[in-house]
Amino acid sequence: MLVYLRVFKESFSFALNALRNNKLRTFLSLLGVTVGIFSIIAVLAAVDSLDKNIKDNLAGLDKNTIYLSKFSFGPTEVPRWQRDNFPQTDHDDYEFIKRNVPDIAASAYVIFGSNETVRYQAETISNVTITPVSNEIYTIEDFKVENGRFYSELESDTGAPVIVLGADLAENLFDTSDPLGKQVRVYGRKLTVIGVLKKVGAGLGDSPDDRAYVPANFVRRFMNGGVNGLPGAVIIKPANGTDLGAFEQVLKQKFRAFRGLKADEDDDFFVNKLSGLVTFIDAIISTLNVIGWVISGFSLLVGGFGIANIMFVSVKERTNLIGIQKSLGAKNRFILFQFLFEAVVLAVVGGLVGLFLVWIIAMIMNGVVEDFEFVLSFGNMFLGFMLSTLIGLISGVIPAISASKLDPVEAIRTGM
Numbered sequence: 001m002l003v004y005l006r007v008f009k010e011s012f013s014f015a016l017n018a019l020r021n022n023k024l025r026t027f028l029s030l031l032g033v034t035v036g037i038f039s040i041i042a043v044l045a046a047v048d049s050l051d052k053n054i055k056d057n058l059a060g061l062d063k064n065t066i067y068l069s070k071f072s073f074g075p076t077e078v079p080r081w082q083r084d085n086f087p088q089t090d091h092d093d094y095e096f097i098k099r100n101v102p103d104i105a106a107s108a109y110v111i112f113g114s115n116e117t118v119r120y121q122a123e124t125i126s127n128v129t130i131t132p133v134s135n136e137i138y139t140i141e142d143f144k145v146e147n148g149r150f151y152s153e154l155e156s157d158t159g160a161p162v163i164v165l166g167a168d169l170a171e172n173l174f175d176t177s178d179p180l181g182k183q184v185r186v187y188g189r190k191l192t193v194i195g196v197l198k199k200v201g202a203g204l205g206d207s208p209d210d211r212a213y214v215p216a217n218f219v220r221r222f223m224n225g226g227v228n229g230l231p232g233a234v235i236i237k238p239a240n241g242t243d244l245g246a247f248e249q250v251l252k253q254k255f256r257a258f259r260g261l262k263a264d265e266d267d268d269f270f271v272n273k274l275s276g277l278v279t280f281i282d283a284i285i286s287t288l289n290v291i292g293w294v295i296s297g298f299s300l301l302v303g304g305f306g307i308a309n310i311m312f313v314s315v316k317e318r319t320n321l322i323g324i325q326k327s328l329g330a331k332n333r334f335i336l337f338q339f340l341f342e343a344v345v346l347a348v349v350g351g352l353v354g355l356f357l358v359w360i361i362a363m364i365m366n367g368v369v370e371d372f373e374f375v376l377s378f379g380n381m382f383l384g385f386m387l388s389t390l391i392g393l394i395s396g397v398i399p400a401i402s403a404s405k406l407d408p409v410e411a412i413r414t415g416m
Contacts, residue, residue: 022314026346029310033350033388034357036300041358041376041384043292049375051285064244065140065274068097068255069233073272074280086268087259091220094134094234096258101251105239108136109216111223112231118212119185120173128169129211130186132219140237148180148195151215159217163191167199168209186212187222244273300387303350304395311343311399322403323412336404343396344389351388355381 020026067073070086094109110133118128135156137143143150147170151162163184170179170193179193191214200208216232223230238247248271259268315322322335358376365374 025310025313029307029346030350030353032303032306033300033347033391034303034354036296036303036391037351037354037384037388038357039296039299040293040387041355041380042361043296044289044380044383045358045362045374045376047285047288047292048377048380049373050288051281052375053373054281063274064238064242066236066238066248066251067233067272067274068093068236068251068269069272070231070269071233071272072270076270078266082266088230089232089234089269091216091232093255093258097234097236097251097255100254100258101236103239103242103247103250104236106136106139106237108134108140108235110134110137110233110235111216111219112233113211116186118169118173120182123173125169125172131211131213132216133213134216137213137235140235144198144200145195146198147178148193150195150213156215157217159215159219159221161189161191161218162194162215164195164197164213165193166197166209166211169212170196186214187219189222191218248273300391303347304391307343307346307392307395308399310346311339311396312402314342315339315399315403318403319406320412322406323410326406327412332404335406336400339400339403340393340396343400344392347388347392347395348385351384351391354388355384358384 069089070083072078072083076083091109094107098104098107110131113129113131115127116130117124117126118130119125135151135153138150145164146167148164150164151160154160155162163186165173165179173179173184174182179196182193183190184193185191197208219230236251238244252267252271255269256267261268325335359381362374362376
């Protein structure tokens with residue numbers, strides 16, 4: 001055992017000396033592995049970060065929540081032309097579902113938000129997402145009001161001219177002054193601010209902190225919210241303990257009957273579950289990981305070829321030295337380990353530099369980008385280290401074997 005440790009130590013020392021004596025060549029070899037490891041780990045970390053931030057934003061939502069509308073949240077076999085001819089989900093659909101479908105804990109009608117200009121005195125903010133929705137959304141999406149309140153059922157039903165602002169939107173409009181009771185102009189109409197939501201950070205799409213919520217019935221007064229009008233959806237939260245499969249079947253049957261669809265006619269609506277959206281997101285994340293591996297793998301492959309090429313050159317340059325070492329009694333395994341360790345050290349150092357660069361970029365991103373956490377997991381770092389070690393072994397094994405099998409006399413003669 002001690003003999004092998006001594007061989008390991010001496011081979012490692014020879015490898016480090018060889019690398020120090022050829023600094024430019026070492027640097028170029030390191031660069032290839034560094035780029036390869038950096039590419040793979042950066043892509044994996046970026047995908048993991050995206051996945052974590054999306055899942056965190058969905059964490060506050062009940063995964064059993066259902067969105068009934070003409071739009072599908074995921075891939076569908078229904079052709080585009082057919083989907084385009086589906087009627088919009090309107091307020092009458094919402095009223096029917098609310099009254100006739102059992103086992104519903106809460107349901108809300110939402111008109112998909114449009115970008116509007118919000119004005120308060122001299123302050124104007126453009127491209128603000130305004131979401132017209134009934135008051136039940138407060139229960140379904142677990143909103144938290146930091147200042148004031150959300151609009152009531154009466155205000156929602158009567159379409160009262162009130163508005164609830166996201167945290168950042170309220171701050172941009174009113175700075176440090178209290179926004180409650182003040183009137184802002186949206187849709188060319190005056191609305192009274194009755195609440196400001198608690199800051200939640202980045203979400204799917206634009207941040208909830210930059211949005212505003214108004215009663216859907218207020219918007220329906222002056223915009224067409226019928227089957228041929230604004231795109232909408234019914235958001236349904238099933239009661240706790242409900243069999244979701246049976247609930248979905250009952251929902252479809254009753255809604256088909258309400259729309260007058262015959263038994264041989266296809267649905268003209270989609271029942272989208274948030275759990276299905278999560279599954280769809282997982283599939284996208286997996287695809288992104290595969291694409292990242294394929295693209296970054298080419299960079300790593302180039303780095304491996306670079307190390308193999310340098311090692312062959314190193315064996316050629318040191319043929320005379322190999323012959324002298326063998327003539328003095330050096331075993332084949334000593335020569336093998338000497339060149340193999342040199343290749344591994346090259347790859348590992350390059351990999352560590354790549355990991356360090358990813359870590360630096362992660363720190364910069366977390367400091368610069370608000371409301372988005374860039375994650376560099378220990379698993380990804382360990383994977384990068386193991387990959388660089390493996391690349392060194394694979395790239396160095398053939399040159400090392402060729403060096404160990406050299407005949408000492410021929411090696412000395414060739415070197416001279």
